[in-house]
Amino acid sequence: MEKINIMINGLPGNVAKTMARSGITDNRFNVMPFSLTGQEIEDKTITIDQMRFELVKPDVRDEKIIRIKRQFNSFITIDYTHPNAVNSNALFYTQNQIPFVMGTTGGNREQLEQVVKKSSTPAVIAPNMAKQIVGFQAMMEYAANTFPGLFEGYTLQVSESHQNGKADTSGTAKAMVGYFNQLGANFDVNKIQMVRDPEVQRKEWKIPKEHIAGHGWHTYTLTAPDGSALFEFKHNINGRDIYVSGTFDAVVFLMEKLNKPDDSKKLYTMIDVLNRP
Numbered sequence: 114m115e116k117i118n119i120m121i122n123g124l125p126g127n128v129a130k131t132m133a134r135s136g137i138t139d140n141r142f143n144v145m146p147f148s149l150t151g152q153e154i155e156d157k158t159i160t161i162d163q164m165r166f167e168l169v170k171p172d173v174r175d176e177k178i179i180r181i182k183r184q185f186n187s188f189i190t191i192d193y194t195h196p197n198a199v200n201s202n203a204l205f206y207t208q209n210q211i212p213f214v215m216g217t218t219g220g221n222r223e224q225l226e227q228v229v230k231k232s233s234t235p236a237v238i239a240p241n242m243a244k245q246i247v248g249f250q251a252m253m254e255y256a257a258n259t260f261p262g263l264f265e266g267y268t269l270q271v272s273e274s275h276q277n278g279k280a281d282t283s284g285t286a287k288a289m290v291g292y293f294n295q296l297g298a299n300f301d302v303n304k305i306q307m308v309r310d311p312e313v314q315r316k317e318w319k320i321p322k323e324h325i326a327g328h329g330w331h332t333y334t335l336t337a338p339d340g341s342a343l344f345e346f347k348h349n350i351n352g353r354d355i356y357v358s359g360t361f362d363a364v365v366f367l368m369e370k371l372n373k374p375d376d377s378k379k380l381y382t383m384i385d386v387l388n389r390p
């Protein structure tokens with residue numbers, strides 16, 4: 114099978130680096146030596162496992178992409194950049210007809226979805242690419258659609274802990290709140306408790322010290338009005354490796370869509386990817 118060209122955007126960021134390391138050794142892919150980066154990044158290149166990537170800043174990307182497209186006439190991009198970049202990057206991809214996997218959280222999600230729906234460019238967008246978490250989301254979606262109001266009157270508490278540099282509230286937690294609300298919990302995403310203090314993470318959450326700099330821990334607690342029942346759901350992820358497999362499945366999924374285009378649908382989620390036959 115012909116290798117799929119992938120452009121991993123967001124280097125030298127943490128998740129983009131994890132994707133690049135795995136992509137380089139994955140026989141299904143040809144990792145392209147370019148990565149969209151932030152305006153503030155000073156380095157012009159970065160080397161990962163002996164592969165050199167040219168870092169392309171927002172002010173030169175319009176011009177650069179013309180040359181990249183001449184060199185690689187077809188490719189799929191993976192975006193792990195910054196919440197502030199989500200909407201402008203999605204616009205850039207659709208305007209240049211570059212199919213994309215958007216792992217980056219934050220930004221205006223409604224606008225993000227609209228941009229893709231109105232375009233001719235397919236994309237997979239999901240706040241969490243860990244397949245086991247996506248499976249949990251699919252279970253929640255089933256419950257929400259099948260038993261709306263099941264937790265009517267219950268009080269929901271949501272707390273999440275991530276590395277100190279994380280810019281936004283967990284996109285995963287926000288998506289989960291949507292399901293809990295359908296189940297009747299009536300919770301405002303602004304009430305999600307964010308933990309970013311390494312001392313609290315170590316002492317109270319007992320997060321292993323080697324993962325303080327890279328983790329995503331989430332707890333959702335539902336309590337009955339009279340206190341007689343409590344339900345708790347947790348997903349605690351250490352490191353970032355778990356996101357690779359789902360992201361790469363999403364790339365393969367998009368390639369299949371490109372080979373067999375569906376003009377009626379351009380926007381896909383990771384639940385679509387998980388449901389792939």
Ligand SMILES: NC(=O)C1=CN([C@@H]2O[C@H](COP(=O)(O)OP(=O)(O)OC[C@H]3O[C@@H](n4cnc5c(N)ncnc54)[C@H](OP(=O)(O)O)[C@@H]3O)[C@@H](O)[C@H]2O)C=CC1
Nearest residue numbers: 125126127128149150151194195198216217218240241242
């Ligand atoms: N869907 C999923 O499964 C997962 C999603 N994520 C999400 O991925 C995103 C990235 O996370 P993480 O790697 O930890 O973050 P980092 O802050 O480590 O990396 C983000 C990188 O993107 C760069 N950047 C900023 N603006 C742009 C731009 N306009 N174009 C391209 N790159 C840009 C940053 O540069 P600078 O430093 O100059 O700002 C930085 O190098 C977050 O939104 C996070 O929530 C994370 C894990 C899993």
Ligand SMILES: O=C(O)C1=N[C@H](C(=O)O)C[C@H](O)C1
Nearest residue numbers: 218240279282283284285329
């Ligand atoms: O920034 C992170 O690290 C993560 N971000 C995603 C989110 O905001 O939901 C997914 C995961 O929690 C890791």
